[in-house]
Amino acid sequence: MARLSWVPFAFLLFLVVFTFTIQTANAGKEGSLRPQDCPNACGVRCSKTHHKKPCLFYCNYCCKRCLCVPSGYYGHTGECPCYDNIKTKEGKNKCP
Structure with missing residues (x-):
């Protein structure tokens, strides 16, 4: 019974690595953010x-x-x- 104690830990580690891999694969791609993530992403962009x-x-x-x-x-x-x-009326980029 003591030998099975590593199984939950291994499963949790797998989930964390899998989730991180999915998130980094979509980072920076269109549609990869949710609207509530925009203030943080723009805070970095405009810092x-x-x-x-x-x-x-x-x-x-x-x-x-x-x-x-x-x-x-x-x-x-x-x-x-x-x-x-996304452009201005003059044809310049609106987004920084």
């Missing part, structure tokens, strides 16, 4: 700008529409085509 308020506003707007925020602080918009395709 190094001097214009935090407008950056957070437009990043959250774009994130809620696309459910994706590119990785990093700047660029990498190819990771989220929807995020990259």
Whole structure:
């Protein structure tokens, strides 16, 4: 009976590794976020700008529409085509 005590631990470890693998496989892809995840993702994206308020506003707007925020602080918009395709009237990128 004592030999079976590792089975629940092994199962729990498997679940944790499996869940982490699924989450990292979808990271940065379109639709990988939930609307409630947008403020945290945009907080990271806009953390190094001097214009935090407008950056957070437009990043959250774009994130809620696309459910994706590119990785990093700047660029990498190819990771989220929807995020990259939202333009202003002048044809510039709306999403930071």
